[in-house]
Amino acid sequence: MKTLSQRLDEYLVLRRAMGFDLSFDERVLRKFTTYGDENGFDQISTSLFLDWKANYGSADNNTWARRLGMVRRFAFWLAEHDDRTEIPSNQLVMGRYRRRVPYIYAPSQIADIVAEAGRLPSPYGLRAALWQTLFGLIAVTGMRVNEALSLNQHDVDLERAVLTLRNTKNGRDRQLPIKGDTVHRLARYAELRDRLVAHRSSMFFIKEDGEPAGDCGARYNFAQVGRNIGLRSPQAFNRHGRGPRIHDLRHSFAVHTILDWFREGRDIEAEMYKLSTYLGHSEPKHTFWYIEAVPELMQLAAARAERQVLEGAS
Incomplete structure (x- = not known):
């Protein structure tokens, strides 16, 4: 023993x-x-x-x-090696800050969220298009909610397929490339927005009154979508309730990206530094945290590292 x-x-x-x-x-x-x-x-x-x-x-x-x-x-x-192991509860000691364990959406759940957002009622349909486009954009780019909401119209270059994020959480600008389907969906939203709202803000994502879409609206509408598809329990008085969050779309993007790298046999450490830059993390340790926070990633990482150790010893 x-x-x-x-x-x-x-x-x-x-x-x-x-x-x-x-x-x-x-x-x-x-x-x-x-x-x-x-x-x-x-x-x-x-x-x-x-x-x-x-x-x-x-x-x-x-x-x-x-x-x-x-x-x-x-x-x-x-x-994983000794089934007698008892994992101490994280409630044994309550510190001032405890990072929340992310909820990782399955691809089918993300598809349901985007589809349900497209059914949100409004007089002219802009509400549905706004939140469907925003939720989908966060899911496929891993942007922070406020990064997406802060996009100005000139920050969205659909010809070059590049988004420019300014004044981000860490005070640095960064550019994100986007794929063809994302370009198409952003263009569709922009066309509907420009057709329905004559006098509007210069922000890319706006409401039917021409004002910029805000953080509270994003969270409220995401909570409503979550309740509609069963991810959150019904609530009285328009309360949000508890359950998976809009920010978990960002976490899900990161985790599914890392899972794909494991399946493809890539150099995980090298790719993680790239992902850290892409996500706008201030330090790589915030990106490596996903490996610790998600059991499936931890198991894959441990299995790969163990193989490398065994190969080095042989």
Whole structure:
């Protein structure tokens, strides 16, 4: 039976092969596994984490929440090799900030969202065209909601098939190439918009009153579409309710892109840096987070890294 420290050695080798910098994580996890080995624990469990927390110095909840996240990632990997592993709940320590686990839409769900948005009622049909086009654009480009809503008409170059995103979350402009079908759908929306609204804002996405479409409207209409197709429960008084979000379209784009790379046998680490730039992430670690957040990606990454380690040893 391998010790927790020996399992940690294997885990660190595999994750470093995926391109992660684990210098800080290793220091924390080494103390965790050493404590477990020295106190008779040969598997990860809630009791081990709580026992370690009670005996390992003093720190605030934010620090312990980060440590819990490191232990949980290690436990998710170890559970693939030792079915006795118990993954400690992320509710054991409540830090100030906890990144929300993304909801990954299946391609069929994305198709349903876009189709249902096209059925939203309005006097002249611009509401349906607006939100159908916006939701579809986010799904196929991975743009942030406000990046799409901030597009000016001159930022949408349909002849060159390029979108220019300005003043983005990280303060940098960037350009996104778009494919032929996306160009066609944007052109259709623009033609309907220009025909129906004479006096209008210079923004690309506008409402029937000529004013720019806004973030609140996007979230409200997305929630309504979600309820119509069963992704959210019915709500009284026009409340949004809880369920998959419009921002999860961005997450789904990233995850499906990475899954395709695994299937095609690409160099994942090299492609991830490209994706980080494309998505406008301030640091590559925000893109690598998808591998940790989505179990299927974590399993694929671990399997590939394990093969690379075995091939290197042979």
